[in-house]
Amino acid sequence: MHIGLILAGRTIPGFNALVDSLAGTFRSPVSTKFIDFPFTRSFRKIRNQYVADVLLAELAPLAVSGDKTVFVVHEDLFCGSREFVFSHAKNGCAMVSATRLDPRFYGPPADLPSAGLLFRERIRKEVLRQIGRLCGLPDCRDKSCVMAPSDSVEGVDSKGKEFCAKCRDSLHLEG
Numbered sequence: 001m002h003i004g005l006i007l008a009g010r011t012i013p014g015f016n017a018l019v020d021s022l023a024g025t026f027r028s029p030v031s032t033k034f035i036d037f038p039f040t041r042s043f044r045k046i047r048n049q050y051v052a053d054v055l056l057a058e059l060a061p062l063a064v065s066g067d068k069t070v071f072v073v074h075e076d077l078f079c080g081s082r083e084f085v086f087s088h089a090k091n092g093c094a095m096v097s098a099t100r101l102d103p104r105f106y107g108p109p110a111d112l113p114s115a116g117l118l119f120r121e122r123i124r125k126e127v128l129r130q131i132g133r134l135c136g137l138p139d140c141r142d143k144s145c146v147m148a149p150s151d152s153v154e155g156v157d158s159k160g161k162e163f164c165a166k167c168r169d170s171l172h173l174e175g
């Protein structure tokens with residue numbers, strides 16, 4: 001397996017640590033790329049949000065073939081009737097939005113350093129989950145598993161940071 005992590009528009013906090021962590025968790029090489037946020041037909045001015053599947057379809061050609069590619073964007077996404085989504089995956093490509101994973105989205109944090117750590121942890125969890133999905137893993141019922149579904153930021157925070165034993169097994173990760 002080969003992982004591609006592509007940042008669109010600007011970087012994210014803890015990017016280098018995230019790359020190391022992905023390489024360690026999946027025991028796979030990780031390629032990284034920085035791209036400009038594309039000209040897009042996905043913006044919906046009335047909601048100030050982007051249509052997730054339209055944007056992902058526009059980004060997908062920029063993936064490196066053979067990779068499990070995750071794009072990280074800073075735009076707020078929605079999908080169908082869902083008011084917002086943290087991430088979206090389709091046709092072997094995934095995208096994570098940092099917007100609502102950032103504690104500052106919910107108001108000025110009392111403690112900036114711990115908000116920064118929380119932001120990094122949330123991004124890592126979502127990226128891990130999307131790579132899991134690209135590898136064919138379904139949602140996991142184990143709340144301590146990073147593959148547990150989370151459609152609120154509280155759900156992202158309360159679930160575990162790593163794959164459970166069953167998911168590790170499905171991914172053929174040892175240990």
Ligand SMILES: [Zn+2]
Pocket residue numbers: 140141142145146147148163164165166167168
């Ligand atoms: Zn699991």
